[in-house]
Amino acid sequence: MSEKVGVYICHCGSNIAGMVDVEEVARWAGENLNDVAVSRDYKFMCSSLGQELIEEDIKNEGLTRVVVGACSPHLHEKTFRNACEKGGLNPYLCQMASLREQISWVSTDKDRATEKSKALISGAVERVKLHEELQPTEVPVNPNTLVVGAGIAGIQSALELADAGHHVYLVEREPSIGGHMAQFDKTFPTLDCAACILTPRMSEVGDHPNITLLSYSEVEEVTGYVGNFHARLRKKARYVNEEDCTGCGICIEKCPKKVVDDVFEAGLGYRKAIYRPFPQAVPKFPVIDTESCIYFERGTCKACEKFCPTDAIDFEQKDTYIDLDVGNIVLATGYQIFDPTKIPQYGYGRLANVFTSLEFERLCNAAGPTEGKVVLRDGVTEPESVAIVHCVGSRDKRFNPHCSAICCMSALKFGHLVMEKTGAEVYSFYIDMRPIAKGYEEFYDRLLEEGMHFIRGRVAEVTDAARKPGEEGKLIVQAEDTLIGRQRRVPVDMVILMSALEPQSDARDVALQFGISCSMKGWFTERHPKLDPVATMTDGVFIAGTCQGPKDIPDSVAQGAAAAARVQGMVTIGTVEIEPVVATIHEELCSGCRICNTLCPFNAIDYDAEKEVSVINQALCKGCGTCIAACPAQAISGAHFSNGQILAELQGLLYDVFGSNGAKAPVETPEAVPA
Amino acid sequence: MTEETFQPKIIGFLCNWCSYRAADLAGTARMKYEPNVRIIRVMCSGRVDPSFILKALSMGADGVMIAGCHPGECHYLEQNYKTMRRFSMLKHTLRAMGIEDERVRLQWASAAEGGVLAKAINEMVEQVRSLGPLNWSEHWSENGRIEESIGNLLQEHEEAMEVPA
Numbered sequence: 046m047s048e049k050v051g052v053y054i055c056h057c058g059s060n061i062a063g064m065v066d067v068e069e070v071a072r073w074a075g076e077n078l079n080d081v082a083v084s085r086d087y088k089f090m091c092s093s094l095g096q097e098l099i100e101e102d103i104k105n106e107g108l109t110r111v112v113v114g115a116c117s118p119h120l121h122e123k124t125f126r127n128a129c130e131k132g133g134l135n136p137y138l139c140q141m142a143s144l145r146e147q148i149s150w151v152s153t154d155k156d157r158a159t160e161k162s163k164a165l166i167s168g169a170v171e172r173v174k175l176h177e178e179l180q181p182t183e184v185p186v187n188p189n190t191l192v193v194g195a196g197i198a199g200i201q202s203a204l205e206l207a208d209a210g211h212h213v214y215l216v217e218r219e220p221s222i223g224g225h226m227a228q229f230d231k232t233f234p235t236l237d238c239a240a241c242i243l244t245p246r247m248s249e250v251g252d253h254p255n256i257t258l259l260s261y262s263e264v265e266e267v268t269g270y271v272g273n274f275h276a277r278l279r280k281k282a283r284y285v286n287e288e289d290c291t292g293c294g295i296c297i298e299k300c301p302k303k304v305v306d307d308v309f310e311a312g313l314g315y316r317k318a319i320y321r322p323f324p325q326a327v328p329k330f331p332v333i334d335t336e337s338c339i340y341f342e343r344g345t346c347k348a349c350e351k352f353c354p355t356d357a358i359d360f361e362q363k364d365t366y367i368d369l370d371v372g373n374i375v376l377a378t379g380y381q382i383f384d385p386t387k388i389p390q391y392g393y394g395r396l397a398n399v400f401t402s403l404e405f406e407r408l409c410n411a412a413g414p415t416e417g418k419v420v421l422r423d424g425v426t427e428p429e430s431v432a433i434v435h436c437v438g439s440r441d442k443r444f445n446p447h448c449s450a451i452c453c454m455s456a457l458k459f460g461h462l463v464m465e466k467t468g469a470e471v472y473s474f475y476i477d478m479r480p481i482a483k484g485y486e487e488f489y490d491r492l493l494e495e496g497m498h499f500i501r502g503r504v505a506e507v508t509d510a511a512r513k514p515g516e517e518g519k520l521i522v523q524a525e526d527t528l529i530g531r532q533r534r535v536p537v538d539m540v541i542l543m544s545a546l547e548p549q550s551d552a553r554d555v556a557l558q559f560g561i562s563c564s565m566k567g568w569f570t571e572r573h574p575k576l577d578p579v580a581t582m583t584d585g586v587f588i589a590g591t592c593q594g595p596k597d598i599p600d601s602v603a604q605g606a607a608a609a610a611r612v613q614g615m616v617t618i619g620t621v622e623i624e625p626v627v628a629t630i631h632e633e634l635c636s637g638c639r640i641c642n643t644l645c646p647f648n649a650i651d652y653d654a655e656k657e658v659s660v661i662n663q664a665l666c667k668g669c670g671t672c673i674a675a676c677p678a679q680a681i682s683g684a685h686f687s688n689g690q691i692l693a694e695l696q697g698l699l700y701d702v703f704g705s706n707g708a709k710a711p712v713e714t715p716e717a718v719p720a
Numbered sequence: 721m722t723e724e725t726f727q728p729k730i731i732g733f734l735c736n737w738c739s740y741r742a743a744d745l746a747g748t749a750r751m752k753y754e755p756n757v758r759i760i761r762v763m764c765s766g767r768v769d770p771s772f773i774l775k776a777l778s779m780g781a782d783g784v785m786i787a788g789c790h791p792g793e794c795h796y797l798e799q800n801y802k803t804m805r806r807f808s809m810l811k812h813t814l815r816a817m818g819i820e821d822e823r824v825r826l827q828w829a830s831a832a833e834g835g836v837l838a839k840a841i842n843e844m845v846e847q848v849r850s851l852g853p854l855n856w857s858e859h860w861s862e863n864g865r866i867e868e869s870i871g872n873l874l875q876e877h878e879e880a881m882e883v884p885a
Contacts, residue, residue, distance in 0.1 A: 117744045146747025152755045161755040562793050564832055582737055582795055646797040669796035670767030677882045686763055695776055698758040702729055702780030
């Protein structure tokens with residue numbers, strides 16, 4: 046039976062029509078391609094009038110297939126599928142040709158662009174004729190949500206969902222929730238105390254009846270698909286019984302072992318071997334660090350156990366595994382700080398009074414190691430002059446090409462705090478000042494008025510080698526002041542390096558674990574950079590906060606809430622449609638060779654030993670098609686990407702050379718390759 | 721550009737998640753590249769059966785590009801590694817058949833790398849142009865039984881592909 050194909054060529058205003066002779070393509074398709082019943086061009090196919098054109102033609106002309114030559118299918122495939130459905134045609138009987146992204150926008154020669162358009166339309170027509178009616182399957186959505194990472198973005202997400210009445214499992218690998226924000230002293234530009242605004246939210250999380258907080262835990266394994274994920278968590282042994290512990294802190298007081306706290310205090314302060322990262326930690330239970338605990342080292346001590354009033358210490362505790370069923374996942378795994386020792390000329394690690402931004406945050410923090418006194422590494426001397434170096438490891442092709450987004454504002458905040466606390470002179474070495482959000486420019490103005498010095502130029506070197514009088518015993522920051530075109534050497538007592546924000550070192554593993562994609566650097570990739578910033582290519586997995594890219598607290602919170610809103614939508618509707626693009630094995634063709642079994646990364650293919658054939662679990666199949674390409678018997682067919690469809694498209698694309706190398710429309714249908 | 725400039729026909733198999741989006745991005749960013757590559761969207765570069773490439777070349781294409789996500793970034797976790805393995809076998813097969821293996825190219829391009837894809841397309845067009853037309857389909861048409869010959873070829877290829885489990 047021959048199909049009746051409708052071909053629609055969109056002008057997209059002048060976006061396509063400016064480079065492609067759209068009328069000619071439509072005319073050519075109508076006259077030369079087999080089975081084309083209707084061929085039209087129209088100003089804007091995606092407009093409601095354009096869509097109605099398709100609907101009307103399906104009804105009046107009896108079209109059985111639709112080809113739209115317009116923009117990328119990633120933009121409007123859904124639109125035209127809907128139009129087909131409204132016209133009474135199965136939505137999968139529609140095919141798009143990307144004339145705009147692949148031709149008009151990238152070409153410079155109108156004739157060749159038109160020629161390529163014809164090839165793409167021809168390919169789409171040949172392919173669409175072999176399309177099959179498909180029905181998306183509907184599966185229920187588990188109302189529980191897994192939120193991974195309990196920094197401010199994850200906390201926001203969890204609270205939004207929990208407040209809406211949905212259950213949330215909030216997982217955090219550190220002993221306490223709070224993330225980086227808990228380490229900060231003040232937040233820009235309002236100079237709110239970070240702890241004052243964060244800790245109420247943290248305790249809300251701790252007490253919320255709809256939130257199961259799983260701190261000191263990590264996700265080990267994730268399987269399943271949208272609406273029906275299974276996650277296996279490893280709850281690391283705290284060696285403290287959470288049921289018995291009251292969080293009184295006597296164990297911490299009595300612990301004789303003091304170690305440098307590299308994590309929360311950024312190496313500036315100490316903690317005990319049994320510890321809570323900070324006093325307001327949520328949950329309040331301490332953990333024993335087995336690497337420094339004297340008992341785990343030598344087998345004696347147990348001071349904490351002796352003094353614990355509720356016998357909550359349990360040295361025999363083991364890691365436990367928790368299995369969860371959830372419908373959606375929000376990843377809010379955050380960032381890490383660029384290691385400035387990679388830029389040796391800045392002297393970090395070699396020159397004592399060069400600090401990272403995170404170290405300075407702790408220095409400023411009233412709950413930090415110096416109780417908020419801004420002092421040099423010796424712990425007593427107040428600096429008389431401070432240099433702040435911007436863009437350390439960011440906007441630098443050697444390390445990170447991106448702008449870390451928050452450093453300009455942090456630097457201004459640091460400048461204000463230093464001047465307020467010590468009265469020191471502050472020099473900011475910046476490339477460009479980027480105070481871009483609400484109230485930020487005003488804060489910059491305020492700092493200009495407060496007398497912070499701004500020198501525009503990337504710092505070449507921080508050194509202690511004095512060349513001139515007045516430089517002895519100081520750190521000298523050398524940079525070209527690009528506004529006056531002169532080299533400057535500024536002697537200071539303290540240097541703060543505004544280290545770049547980088548993806549977590551294990552971001553790639555996490556992306557792989559949750560089946561989402563990430564950039565070369567490791568930032569998680571959103572579904573659409575502008576219009577779908579918190580969804581990922583994997584349905585049911587959302588991202589929020591700095592795991593997606595550098596951003597400040599307001600943006601992280603906004604994304605956390607946005608991700609929660611997306612999840613709520615899924616939970617409220619209660620079911621989700623799954624794309625029917627999956628593979629099927631034809632039992633009668635399968636030889637049972639089992640080549641495909643090991644190819645599937647989702648373990649969707651099992652071997653049926655009784656029938657001696659392989660079987661695909663369609664709920665697990667994600668439709669990549671690797672097994673189809675590998676099957677030596679061509680026993681596997683992929684819905685919507687069958688061999689027949691791809692080869693037909695191929696034949697259509699090569700209409701001008703196929704067979705005779707002369708331009709002619711293909712006559713015969715492609716050979717009968719099992720679909 | 722002179723009238724005689726050879727314009728190779730190249731087929732591109734692009735994965736839905738990275739490379740097809742790279743093509744979208746190249747378009748959105750108005751990066752100009754040669755219009756010689758005609759693109760087929762597949763869900764994953766792992767979907768590309770090596771026989772598709774042979775088929776494309778036999779049907780008159782002068783070159784074939786396969787593009788997918790970078791190793792480690794595959795939307796389907798690891799399927800592009802399978803593409804990589806198949807690709808080296810494919811090149812081997814092509815050489816054995818007397819076809820220059822520079823006619824095929826495996827390109828990694830992430831969704832953010834429109835420029836990389838555009839550059840790769842230009843490079844490949846230049847490369848295939850310097851190799852000249854393949855005209856494989858003409859060779860087949862000499863005996864007048866194109867389909868049959870292609871069928872035999874594919875069958876031989878599949879037999880050669882059959883690896884003991």
